[in-house]
Amino acid sequence: MSHVPHELAAEFPEAVDKIHDLKLNNAHFAKLADAYHEVNREIHRIEAEIETTSDAYAEELKKKRLALKDEVAGFLNA
Template sequence: MSHTPHELAEEFPQDGETIHRLKLEDAHFSRQAERYHEVNRAIHRIEAEIEPCSDDHAEMLKKQRLALCDELGGMIAAAR
C-alpha cells in the first residue's frame, strides 16, 4: 500500500498518545477522526488518479478535511 499523506499522526506528530487516548475515550473524537480518515483517503485516491472526480468535488473534500483537522486539533490541544 502506498503512503497516504495528511494522516492524523503526521498532522500532529507530537500527539500520538493523546490521539490514541481520545480515540478510546471520546466517542465524538473517534467519529470525527474516522470521518477525517475517510475524507483523507478519498482525496488521496483522487490525487493518485485512482478515482475520477470533478474539481469542485475535490475542492469540497479538501475543505472538509481542513475543517475536520481544525476541529480535531482543537480537541487534541484541549486534551493535552
C-alpha cells in the same frame, strides 16, 4: 499535487499518544477521527488518480478535511 496521505499522526506527530487515547475514550473524537480518515483517503485516491472526479468536488473534500482537522486540533489543544 501531493500524493502523500495526510494522516492524523503525520499532521500532529507530537500528539500521537493523545490521539490514540482520545479515540479510545471519547466517542465524539473517535467519530471525528474516522470521518477525517474517510475524507482523507478519498482525497488521496483522487490525487493518486485511482479515482476521478470534478475539481469542484475535490476542493469541497479538501475544505471538509481542513474543517475536520481544525476540530481535531481543538480537541488536542484542550
